[in-house]
Amino acid sequence: MKRRRQEPIKISSTLMLTPMLDMLTVVLIFLIVNFSPEKAAIKPSANIQLPEAELNLNEVPRIHIELAKDHVMLNGQTLAGLLPDSQDSQAWNILKIKLEELTKESKDQKPQPILLIADKDAPYQFVDSAVAHLAAGGYSEVYLLTSQEDK
Amino acid sequence: MKLSRKRINHETELNLVPMLDLFLSLIPFLLMSSVLVSFGGVYVEAPSYSKAEAQKIENKNDELDLAVQIEKGRVSILGYKKGFETKIEAVKGSFDLKDLNGLRSFLTGLQQHYSKIHSSLFHASAETRYQDAVSVLNILRATQVSENLVLAVGAVE
Numbered sequence: 001m002k003r004r005r006q007e008p009i010k011i012s013s014t015l016m017l018t019p020m021l022d023m024l025t026v027v028l029i030f031l032i033v034n035f036s037p038e039k040a041a042i043k044p045s046a047n048i049q050l051p052e053a054e055l056n057l058n059e060v061p062r063i064h065i066e067l068a069k070d071h072v073m074l075n076g077q078t079l080a081g082l083l084p085d086s087q088d089s090q091a092w093n094i095l096k097i098k099l100e101e102l103t104k105e106s107k108d109q110k111p112q113p114i115l116l117i118a119d120k121d122a123p124y125q126f127v128d129s130a131v132a133h134l135a136a137g138g139y140s141e142v143y144l145l146t147s148q149e150d151k
Numbered sequence: 152m153k154l155s156r157k158r159i160n161h162e163t164e165l166n167l168v169p170m171l172d173l174f175l176s177l178i179p180f181l182l183m184s185s186v187l188v189s190f191g192g193v194y195v196e197a198p199s200y201s202k203a204e205a206q207k208i209e210n211k212n213d214e215l216d217l218a219v220q221i222e223k224g225r226v227s228i229l230g231y232k233k234g235f236e237t238k239i240e241a242v243k244g245s246f247d248l249k250d251l252n253g254l255r256s257f258l259t260g261l262q263q264h265y266s267k268i269h270s271s272l273f274h275a276s277a278e279t280r281y282q283d284a285v286s287v288l289n290i291l292r293a294t295q296v297s298e299n300l301v302l303a304v305g306a307v308e
Contacts, residue, residue: 017167024174031181040184050190051282053289057192089307115192124221124284125277132304135197142302144285148191 036060042145043076044117051120053146061113061143063102065095067126068119074098084118084126092133099137113141193288195273196301215242215265217297219287221275224248226287228257235272248283251290258296268296274303 038060044050045068066073067084072095079094086092099111106112114134118126131142216231230242242261246254261268271291275284291300 017171021167021171021174024171024178027178028174028181031178031185035181035185037184039190042190051285053191053193053285055191055193055289055292057190059194092307118281120280120282120285122281123277124275124279124281127281127284128275128277128302128304131195131197131302132307135199135304136307138199140197140199142195142197143192144195144288146191146193146285146289148189 038062042115042117044145045073048117048119049121050117050145050147052149053144054149055146056148057143057145059113059143061115061141063099063112064115064117064145065130066117067122067130069122072130075102084129085123086129089133092129095133096137099134099139111137111139111141113143114139115143115145117145193285193292194300195288196299198301198304214267214269215239215261216269217242217261217271219271219273219291221248221279221284221287223276226251226254228254230261248286251286254287255290255294258290258294262294262296268298270299270301271297272301272303 039057042060042064045066048066048068062075064073064075070083072079072082072084074095079098082091082094103109103111116127116130127144134140134142214232216235218229218231218235220227220229224247225245226248227245228243230239231237232239244254244257246257273284273288273291275287288300291297
Protein backbone atom coordinates (compact mmCIF):
# COMPACT_ATOMS: atom_id res chain seq x y z
CA MET A 1 0.00 0.00 0.00
CA LYS A 2 1.27 3.32 -0.98
CA ARG A 3 1.20 6.12 1.49
CA ARG A 4 -0.14 9.33 0.27
CA ARG A 5 2.39 12.09 0.36
CA GLN A 6 1.29 14.86 2.68
CA GLU A 7 0.76 18.07 0.84
CA PRO A 8 2.45 21.11 2.41
CA ILE A 9 -0.04 23.44 4.10
CA LYS A 10 -0.06 26.84 2.53
CA ILE A 11 0.29 29.56 5.13
CA SER A 12 -0.57 33.04 4.07
CA SER A 13 2.18 35.39 5.29
CA THR A 14 0.49 38.72 4.62
CA LEU A 15 0.91 41.21 7.43
CA MET A 16 -2.44 42.23 8.87
CA LEU A 17 -2.32 45.99 8.58
CA THR A 18 -5.94 46.76 9.28
CA PRO A 19 -5.87 46.58 13.11
CA MET A 20 -2.70 48.65 13.14
CA LEU A 21 -4.30 51.20 10.87
CA ASP A 22 -7.38 51.33 13.08
CA MET A 23 -5.27 52.07 16.10
CA LEU A 24 -3.20 54.71 14.31
CA THR A 25 -6.35 56.42 13.04
CA VAL A 26 -7.70 56.70 16.58
CA VAL A 27 -4.38 58.09 17.85
CA LEU A 28 -4.16 60.53 14.94
CA ILE A 29 -7.69 61.86 15.46
CA PHE A 30 -7.02 62.30 19.19
CA LEU A 31 -3.80 64.24 18.49
CA ILE A 32 -5.38 66.43 15.81
CA VAL A 33 -8.34 67.32 18.06
CA ASN A 34 -6.04 68.23 20.94
CA PHE A 35 -3.47 70.05 18.84
CA SER A 36 -3.24 73.75 19.51
CA PRO A 37 -0.45 75.61 17.71
CA GLU A 38 -0.89 78.65 19.98
CA LYS A 39 -0.44 76.60 23.13
CA ALA A 40 2.47 74.74 21.55
CA ALA A 41 4.18 78.10 21.16
CA ILE A 42 4.17 78.66 24.93
CA LYS A 43 7.53 77.50 26.18
CA PRO A 44 8.35 78.47 29.75
CA SER A 45 11.98 78.05 30.83
CA ALA A 46 12.89 74.71 32.37
CA ASN A 47 13.44 76.17 35.84
CA ILE A 48 9.96 77.69 35.98
CA GLN A 49 7.23 75.84 37.81
CA LEU A 50 3.88 77.32 36.97
CA PRO A 51 1.30 78.09 39.66
CA GLU A 52 -1.78 75.89 39.65
CA ALA A 53 -5.29 77.09 38.90
CA GLU A 54 -8.47 75.45 37.70
CA LEU A 55 -9.36 77.92 34.95
CA ASN A 56 -8.79 77.19 31.31
CA LEU A 57 -6.73 79.38 29.01
CA ASN A 58 -9.39 80.24 26.44
CA GLU A 59 -7.49 82.87 24.53
CA VAL A 60 -3.77 82.48 23.99
CA PRO A 61 -2.05 85.85 23.62
CA ARG A 62 0.79 86.10 21.13
CA ILE A 63 2.99 88.21 23.38
CA HIS A 64 4.61 86.20 26.16
CA ILE A 65 6.58 87.82 28.98
CA GLU A 66 8.53 85.55 31.29
CA LEU A 67 9.58 86.88 34.67
CA ALA A 68 12.35 84.96 36.42
CA LYS A 69 14.82 85.92 39.14
CA ASP A 70 17.64 86.54 36.70
CA HIS A 71 15.89 87.58 33.51
CA VAL A 72 12.87 89.03 31.78
CA MET A 73 12.07 87.40 28.44
CA LEU A 74 9.82 88.69 25.70
CA ASN A 75 8.68 85.97 23.30
CA GLY A 76 11.70 83.85 24.18
CA GLN A 77 14.27 86.65 23.90
CA THR A 78 16.05 87.87 27.01
CA LEU A 79 15.78 91.61 27.52
CA ALA A 80 19.34 92.62 28.38
CA GLY A 81 19.74 94.68 31.55
CA LEU A 82 16.19 94.21 32.77
CA LEU A 83 15.33 92.32 35.94
CA PRO A 84 11.77 91.86 37.21
CA ASP A 85 12.50 93.55 40.55
CA SER A 86 14.07 96.57 38.89
CA GLN A 87 12.75 99.82 40.35
CA ASP A 88 14.40 101.93 37.69
CA SER A 89 11.86 102.99 35.07
CA GLN A 90 14.65 103.48 32.52
CA ALA A 91 15.45 99.77 32.70
CA TRP A 92 11.85 98.95 31.73
CA ASN A 93 12.11 101.14 28.61
CA ILE A 94 13.54 98.24 26.64
CA LEU A 95 10.33 96.29 27.23
CA LYS A 96 8.25 99.27 26.21
CA ILE A 97 10.22 99.71 22.97
CA LYS A 98 10.01 96.03 22.06
CA LEU A 99 6.27 95.97 22.78
CA GLU A 100 5.73 99.04 20.61
CA GLU A 101 7.52 97.24 17.78
CA LEU A 102 5.22 94.23 18.20
CA THR A 103 2.16 96.49 18.26
CA LYS A 104 3.22 98.14 15.01
CA GLU A 105 3.61 94.72 13.41
CA SER A 106 0.12 93.65 14.49
CA LYS A 107 -2.88 93.99 12.17
CA ASP A 108 -4.95 96.52 14.12
CA GLN A 109 -1.91 98.29 15.62
CA LYS A 110 -3.54 98.28 19.06
CA PRO A 111 -2.02 97.00 22.31
CA GLN A 112 -2.34 93.21 22.33
CA PRO A 113 -3.16 90.98 25.31
CA ILE A 114 -0.11 89.83 27.26
CA LEU A 115 0.63 86.41 28.73
CA LEU A 116 2.67 86.63 31.93
CA ILE A 117 4.77 83.63 32.90
CA ALA A 118 6.33 83.42 36.36
CA ASP A 119 7.42 80.77 38.84
CA LYS A 120 4.92 79.82 41.52
CA ASP A 121 7.42 80.65 44.27
CA ALA A 122 8.38 84.02 42.80
CA PRO A 123 7.46 87.09 44.86
CA TYR A 124 4.34 88.90 43.67
CA GLN A 125 6.49 92.01 43.33
CA PHE A 126 7.71 90.69 39.93
CA VAL A 127 4.18 90.62 38.56
CA ASP A 128 3.27 93.90 40.24
CA SER A 129 6.20 95.76 38.62
CA ALA A 130 5.61 94.21 35.21
CA VAL A 131 1.86 94.93 35.21
CA ALA A 132 2.48 98.51 36.38
CA HIS A 133 4.78 99.13 33.43
CA LEU A 134 2.45 97.36 31.03
CA ALA A 135 -0.46 99.49 32.23
CA ALA A 136 1.62 102.62 31.75
CA GLY A 137 2.22 101.53 28.17
CA GLY A 138 -1.51 101.00 27.57
CA TYR A 139 -1.54 97.21 27.86
CA SER A 140 -4.53 96.46 30.06
CA GLU A 141 -5.34 92.85 29.14
CA VAL A 142 -3.16 90.40 31.02
CA TYR A 143 -3.34 86.62 31.30
CA LEU A 144 -1.42 84.85 34.06
CA LEU A 145 -0.17 81.50 32.81
CA THR A 146 -0.91 78.58 35.12
CA SER A 147 -0.83 74.83 34.91
CA GLN A 148 -4.34 73.50 35.02
CA GLU A 149 -5.19 71.47 38.08
CA ASP A 150 -7.93 68.84 38.15
CA LYS A 151 -11.28 70.14 39.35
CA MET B 152 -17.16 23.97 -31.10
CA LYS B 153 -17.61 25.01 -27.55
CA LEU B 154 -15.87 27.99 -26.14
CA SER B 155 -14.87 27.61 -22.62
CA ARG B 156 -15.10 30.71 -20.54
CA LYS B 157 -12.57 31.02 -17.87
CA ARG B 158 -13.32 33.17 -14.92
CA ILE B 159 -10.61 35.66 -14.20
CA ASN B 160 -10.27 36.18 -10.51
CA HIS B 161 -9.59 39.85 -9.79
CA GLU B 162 -8.41 40.25 -6.24
CA THR B 163 -8.65 43.91 -5.38
CA GLU B 164 -6.75 44.74 -2.25
CA LEU B 165 -6.39 48.29 -1.02
CA ASN B 166 -2.80 49.34 -0.78
CA LEU B 167 -2.54 50.54 2.80
CA VAL B 168 1.20 51.06 2.92
CA PRO B 169 1.30 54.72 1.72
CA MET B 170 -1.47 55.58 4.16
CA LEU B 171 0.45 53.90 6.94
CA ASP B 172 3.57 55.84 5.98
CA LEU B 173 1.65 59.08 6.20
CA PHE B 174 0.20 58.18 9.59
CA LEU B 175 3.56 57.19 10.94
CA SER B 176 5.07 60.52 9.96
CA LEU B 177 2.12 62.59 11.22
CA ILE B 178 1.90 60.95 14.64
CA PRO B 179 5.50 61.68 15.75
CA PHE B 180 5.14 65.26 14.46
CA LEU B 181 1.95 65.85 16.44
CA LEU B 182 3.37 64.14 19.51
CA MET B 183 6.51 66.27 19.42
CA SER B 184 4.67 69.54 18.94
CA SER B 185 1.76 68.91 21.26
CA VAL B 186 1.81 70.32 24.77
CA LEU B 187 2.00 67.65 27.40
CA VAL B 188 1.30 70.06 30.26
CA SER B 189 -2.20 71.41 30.14
CA PHE B 190 -1.94 75.17 30.43
CA GLY B 191 -4.50 77.23 32.23
CA GLY B 192 -4.79 80.95 32.67
CA VAL B 193 -6.32 83.64 34.83
CA TYR B 194 -7.47 86.75 33.01
CA VAL B 195 -6.93 90.01 34.85
CA GLU B 196 -6.99 93.63 33.86
CA ALA B 197 -4.32 96.17 34.41
CA PRO B 198 -5.49 99.62 35.51
CA SER B 199 -6.74 101.77 32.70
CA TYR B 200 -7.74 105.44 33.03
CA SER B 201 -10.60 105.32 30.52
CA LYS B 202 -12.18 102.26 32.18
CA ALA B 203 -11.97 103.81 35.65
CA GLU B 204 -13.80 106.93 34.46
CA ALA B 205 -16.52 104.90 32.76
CA GLN B 206 -16.97 102.81 35.89
CA LYS B 207 -17.58 105.88 38.07
CA ILE B 208 -20.41 106.99 35.84
CA GLU B 209 -22.02 103.58 35.43
CA ASN B 210 -21.99 102.41 39.04
CA LYS B 211 -25.40 102.36 40.73
CA ASN B 212 -26.39 102.32 44.42
CA ASP B 213 -27.24 98.63 44.64
CA GLU B 214 -23.96 97.65 43.08
CA LEU B 215 -20.88 96.70 44.96
CA ASP B 216 -17.15 97.02 44.45
CA LEU B 217 -14.65 94.84 46.24
CA ALA B 218 -11.13 95.52 47.39
CA VAL B 219 -9.15 92.32 47.83
CA GLN B 220 -5.82 92.51 49.61
CA ILE B 221 -3.26 89.81 50.46
CA GLU B 222 -0.94 90.58 53.34
CA LYS B 223 0.88 88.51 55.96
CA GLY B 224 -0.65 85.19 54.93
CA ARG B 225 -4.23 86.45 54.97
CA VAL B 226 -6.60 87.68 52.34
CA SER B 227 -8.93 90.47 53.38
CA ILE B 228 -11.98 91.76 51.54
CA LEU B 229 -13.68 95.11 51.90
CA GLY B 230 -16.89 96.19 50.20
CA TYR B 231 -17.39 99.64 48.71
CA LYS B 232 -20.25 101.51 47.09
CA LYS B 233 -20.05 103.74 44.06
CA GLY B 234 -16.62 103.34 42.59
CA PHE B 235 -14.74 102.77 45.86
CA GLU B 236 -15.99 106.02 47.42
CA THR B 237 -18.06 104.75 50.37
CA LYS B 238 -17.03 101.80 52.49
CA ILE B 239 -19.72 99.26 53.44
CA GLU B 240 -18.98 98.12 56.98
CA ALA B 241 -21.11 94.98 56.68
CA VAL B 242 -19.10 93.64 53.78
CA LYS B 243 -15.75 92.60 55.08
CA GLY B 244 -13.92 89.37 55.66
CA SER B 245 -10.49 87.98 56.39
CA PHE B 246 -9.37 84.48 55.44
CA ASP B 247 -6.28 82.36 55.87
CA LEU B 248 -4.44 81.72 52.59
CA LYS B 249 -4.03 78.07 53.54
CA ASP B 250 -7.77 77.49 53.56
CA LEU B 251 -9.55 79.39 50.81
CA ASN B 252 -12.88 77.55 51.03
CA GLY B 253 -14.12 80.25 53.40
CA LEU B 254 -13.31 82.90 50.82
CA ARG B 255 -15.19 80.98 48.15
CA SER B 256 -18.36 80.67 50.23
CA PHE B 257 -18.09 84.33 51.34
CA LEU B 258 -18.02 85.46 47.71
CA THR B 259 -20.94 83.18 46.80
CA GLY B 260 -22.91 84.71 49.69
CA LEU B 261 -22.18 88.23 48.42
CA GLN B 262 -23.51 87.34 44.99
CA GLN B 263 -26.86 86.42 46.53
CA HIS B 264 -27.17 89.71 48.47
CA TYR B 265 -26.12 92.20 45.84
CA SER B 266 -27.62 92.64 42.37
CA LYS B 267 -24.25 93.16 40.78
CA ILE B 268 -20.66 93.21 41.89
CA HIS B 269 -19.06 95.57 39.48
CA SER B 270 -15.33 95.43 40.06
CA SER B 271 -12.84 93.64 42.19
CA LEU B 272 -9.62 95.49 42.85
CA PHE B 273 -6.82 93.12 43.77
CA HIS B 274 -3.56 93.88 45.48
CA ALA B 275 -0.94 91.72 47.15
CA SER B 276 2.09 92.72 49.17
CA ALA B 277 5.46 92.47 47.42
CA GLU B 278 6.60 89.39 49.36
CA THR B 279 3.41 87.40 48.66
CA ARG B 280 4.08 84.09 46.94
CA TYR B 281 2.86 84.22 43.34
CA GLN B 282 0.99 80.91 43.77
CA ASP B 283 -1.04 82.42 46.65
CA ALA B 284 -1.95 85.45 44.56
CA VAL B 285 -2.97 83.23 41.63
CA SER B 286 -5.08 81.01 43.93
CA VAL B 287 -7.07 84.02 45.16
CA LEU B 288 -7.41 85.47 41.64
CA ASN B 289 -8.53 82.05 40.43
CA ILE B 290 -11.34 81.98 43.02
CA LEU B 291 -12.39 85.53 42.14
CA ARG B 292 -12.62 84.54 38.48
CA ALA B 293 -14.07 81.05 38.98
CA THR B 294 -16.91 82.26 41.20
CA GLN B 295 -17.62 84.98 38.59
CA VAL B 296 -18.15 87.30 41.47
CA SER B 297 -17.51 90.48 39.50
CA GLU B 298 -17.36 91.65 35.93
CA ASN B 299 -13.94 93.22 36.16
CA LEU B 300 -10.92 91.94 38.00
CA VAL B 301 -8.36 94.70 38.11
CA LEU B 302 -4.87 94.53 39.54
CA ALA B 303 -3.99 97.52 41.68
CA VAL B 304 -0.35 98.25 40.96
CA GLY B 305 2.14 100.85 42.04
CA ALA B 306 2.52 104.08 40.14
CA VAL B 307 5.21 104.30 37.47
CA GLU B 308 7.23 107.45 36.98
